[in-house]
Amino acid sequence: MSPSATESVAILMPSRFDRETVPALLQEVRRGIHEGQHRICLDLREVESFDSAGMALVVGALRAAREAGLQIEIQGVQDSVYDFFSLVSVERLLEEPQALPRPGFIEGLGGLALPLAEGSQKGAILIGRSMWGWVLSPFRGQKLRLGKIAEEIFQAGNGAMFIVALIGFLLGLILAMQAWVQLKIFGADIFVADMVAVGVTREIGPLMTGVLVAARSGSSIAARLGTMVINEEVDALEQMGIHPNRYLVAPKVLGLAMATPCLTLVFCTMAILGGWLFGVTTVGLDAMAYIEQTHQALRTADILAAVIKGATFGALIAAVACSLGLGVRGGPEGVGRATTRAVVTSIFLIILVDAFFVLFVKLGA
Amino acid sequence: MFFRRTRSIPEEYLQNIGAHDDLLRALFVMTQFDGRTVLDGVDLAIRRGEIFVILGPSGCGKTTLLHHMAGMLPPTMGSIQIDGKDIYGIPPAELDELRTHMGFSFQHGALLNSMSVLDNICLPLREATQLPEMLIRDIGRIKLDMVGLIHAQDLEPSDLSGGMRKRAAIARAIAMDPDLVFFDEPSAGLDPITAAEIDNLILKLKTVFGITMVVVTHDIPSAFTIADHMILLLDGQQLAKGSPEEILSSKDPRVVNFIGRTMPLADPAKVDILNYVAGVDSRLPEPRGANS
Numbered sequence: 001m002s003p004s005a006t007e008s009v010a011i012l013m014p015s016r017f018d019r020e021t022v023p024a025l026l027q028e029v030r031r032g033i034h035e036g037q038h039r040i041c042l043d044l045r046e047v048e049s050f051d052s053a054g055m056a057l058v059v060g061a062l063r064a065a066r067e068a069g070l071q072i073e074i075q076g077v078q079d080s081v082y083d084f085f086s087l088v089s090v091e092r093l094l095e096e097p098q099a100l101p102r103p104g105f106i107e108g109l110g111g112l113a114l115p116l117a118e119g120s121q122k123g124a125i126l127i128g129r130s131m132w133g134w135v136l137s138p139f140r141g142q143k144l145r146l147g148k149i150a151e152e153i154f155q156a157g158n159g160a161m162f163i164v165a166l167i168g169f170l171l172g173l174i175l176a177m178q179a180w181v182q183l184k185i186f187g188a189d190i191f192v193a194d195m196v197a198v199g200v201t202r203e204i205g206p207l208m209t210g211v212l213v214a215a216r217s218g219s220s221i222a223a224r225l226g227t228m229v230i231n232e233e234v235d236a237l238e239q240m241g242i243h244p245n246r247y248l249v250a251p252k253v254l255g256l257a258m259a260t261p262c263l264t265l266v267f268c269t270m271a272i273l274g275g276w277l278f279g280v281t282t283v284g285l286d287a288m289a290y291i292e293q294t295h296q297a298l299r300t301a302d303i304l305a306a307v308i309k310g311a312t313f314g315a316l317i318a319a320v321a322c323s324l325g326l327g328v329r330g331g332p333e334g335v336g337r338a339t340t341r342a343v344v345t346s347i348f349l350i351i352l353v354d355a356f357f358v359l360f361v362k363l364g365a
Numbered sequence: 366m367f368f369r370r371t372r373s374i375p376e377e378y379l380q381n382i383g384a385h386d387d388l389l390r391a392l393f394v395m396t397q398f399d400g401r402t403v404l405d406g407v408d409l410a411i412r413r414g415e416i417f418v419i420l421g422p423s424g425c426g427k428t429t430l431l432h433h434m435a436g437m438l439p440p441t442m443g444s445i446q447i448d449g450k451d452i453y454g455i456p457p458a459e460l461d462e463l464r465t466h467m468g469f470s471f472q473h474g475a476l477l478n479s480m481s482v483l484d485n486i487c488l489p490l491r492e493a494t495q496l497p498e499m500l501i502r503d504i505g506r507i508k509l510d511m512v513g514l515i516h517a518q519d520l521e522p523s524d525l526s527g528g529m530r531k532r533a534a535i536a537r538a539i540a541m542d543p544d545l546v547f548f549d550e551p552s553a554g555l556d557p558i559t560a561a562e563i564d565n566l567i568l569k570l571k572t573v574f575g576i577t578m579v580v581v582t583h584d585i586p587s588a589f590t591i592a593d594h595m596i597l598l599l600d601g602q603q604l605a606k607g608s609p610e611e612i613l614s615s616k617d618p619r620v621v622n623f624i625g626r627t628m629p630l631a632d633p634a635k636v637d638i639l640n641y642v643a644g645v646d647s648r649l650p651e652p653r654g655a656n657s
């Protein structure tokens with residue numbers, strides 16, 4: 001081979017320079033750029049019809065040649081090809097922007113923990129602000145919107161009633177079964193009633209109800225508010241002087257703070273019923289004796305604790321969901337993220353707050 | 366109701382509406398939504414390689430007509446033919462194949478929010494062709510540069526302005542080098558310079574690629590710049606059809622009114638009363654007859 005042949009490589013483009021022929025040509029151009037030493041030449045003389053794929057090949061060849069430090073020449077360019085390139089700027093096409101760096105592992109971990117902290121903080125601030133705005137609103141001549149609250153209570157409460165009752169019943173059944181396995185060793189069968197009643201009312205009832213409400217209402221609140229944000233509905237409200245905290249957040253926080261304790265009581269009642277059913281049918285306890293035992297075991301303080309916990313959890317869930325929903329950025333993707341986060345953060349907070357409750361009661365006693 | 370699937374169109378009728386070597390025909394198109402008639406007897410014929418403009422006021426059924434023509438929504442009555450075939454009478458697989466030769470730029474962009482702008486443009490290429498990734502990226506970038514959006518290639522659709530979203534939608538519509546492209550108000554909401562660039566792009570697409578284009582628009586100057594033929598719709602009825610010159614020379618007052626964009630003259634009675642109320646005029650206007 002003569003030296004000039006390796007110095008300059010010419011590649012002839014076919015008459016149909018389109019999607020069908022281009023993939024094969026791409027290989028040829030790559031090889032040419034690899035072999036060529038100074039110059040490569042794309043010959044478009046034969047081209048009769050072309051499409052964007054053909055033109056993309058030309059751009060790709062220009063870029064590859066530039067990167068390899070080769071001269072590139074394009075020959076036989078016809079008017080239609082010129083016309084095509086009059087629509088774009090080859091210079092702009094050749095410069096690729098830098099790809100964004102991906103976060104490393106440690107940063108990734110931070111990225112997992114941060115939303116929890118952020119969501120909790122935002123939720124706490126929002127509870128303060130929205131409640132303050134709500135309490136002040138009558139003095140500012142604004143409506144309290146009690147109807148909205150009733151609507152929220154109904155939405156959260158009525159919709160969750162069935163599933164809360166069902167899970168409560170089954171859990172009471174399971175709990176009684178577990179308790180009995182232990183208690184029958186000591187011949188203390190009747191204390192199954194105490195175990196179920198106190199355990200459910202003080203701990204499991206509020207906790208499970210909280211988790212259910214977070215999954216049901218928390219996610220839906222975050223999604224609804226997030227969608228309102230990306231549709232600029234929240235901006236529109238603000239612009240009309242209707243503050244979202246008062247108009248959107250306060251009714252939801254109050255609504256869930258009222259609906260959740262009710263659901264908690266439903267849960268506890270159904271769980272006790274489940275325990276009773278197990279006690280009466282399987283353990284063979286006397287139906288009335290079980291009820292009497294339950295009655296003695298439960299103190300007013302236990303029921304009060306369930307109600308207070310329920311209200312706290314409800315308010316927390318609504319506040320976290322609202323703050324994350326109102327903080328949505330970046331379209332539907334953002335709504336999805338906020339919804340997931342709302343559930344995870346509020347379940348985390350419920351358990352955290354529950355731990356504080358336990359600590360508080362232990363220290364107080 | 367479904368006669369359009371079986372009855373063939375009489376040849377004289379086609380001659381009458383000027384249908385010869387047409388790429389697309391809409392025949393007796395009638396559309397109802399919940400019993401409300403939105404389109405009422407629209408006929409049109411679009412020739413290969415031309416730019417066909419659909420003009421009309423807001424809510425007159427332009428988008429609906431475009432959806433019919435693009436194979437997205439069968440009309441209640443009437444038929445849409447592409448290359449002489451009723452597109453709602455052919456098997457779904459054939460319609461899908463036909464769709465790969467059509468592009469559609471939606472009125473509000475309709476970009477997929479889960480991916481970057483460039484990925485939106487590349488999506489049809491990745492899904493429907495065997496091209497290597499490197500070429501697909503370059504094709505996507507070429508299309509984005511055509512609409513002046515190459516600097517925004519890595520942005521998410523939610524980070525684009527309304528006009529940018531619209532231009533990205535145009536880029537996606539032409540990603541596959543379609544033979545037939547539908548534009549739903551490509552330049553509405555754009556500044557005059559960008560709007561003129563879009564007009565220019567549409568004209569270039571016609572001359573360079575010979576693409577047939579159907580453009581819905583409100584913008585009358587733009588319509589007369591780009592159109593080879595146009596149809597003027599009013600309340601779902603065709604008011605006028607023909608070349609821009611024919612439309613301009615129309616004597617129909619409704620056409621003249623729409624094209625001239627003249628506001629309906631202010632009712633003198635109302636003006637007089639306003640003047641009286643505002644204290645500009647001290648005389649109370651004389652009551653007029655109800656019919657005057």
Ligand SMILES: Nc1ncnc2c1ncn2[C@@H]1O[C@H](COP(=O)(O)OP(=O)(O)OP(=O)(O)O)[C@@H](O)[C@H]1O
Nearest residue numbers: 398399403421422423424425426427428429430472
């Ligand atoms: N899916 C639908 N269901 C019911 N009515 C509809 C539907 N789509 C459109 N319409 C009605 O059909 C009419 C025409 O709508 P279309 O979107 O075609 O108008 P348009 O001419 O594109 O208006 P614009 O210029 O504002 O986009 C409107 O009155 C609208 O309410």
Ligand SMILES: [Mg+2]
Nearest residue numbers: 427428472549
């Ligand atoms: Mg429309």
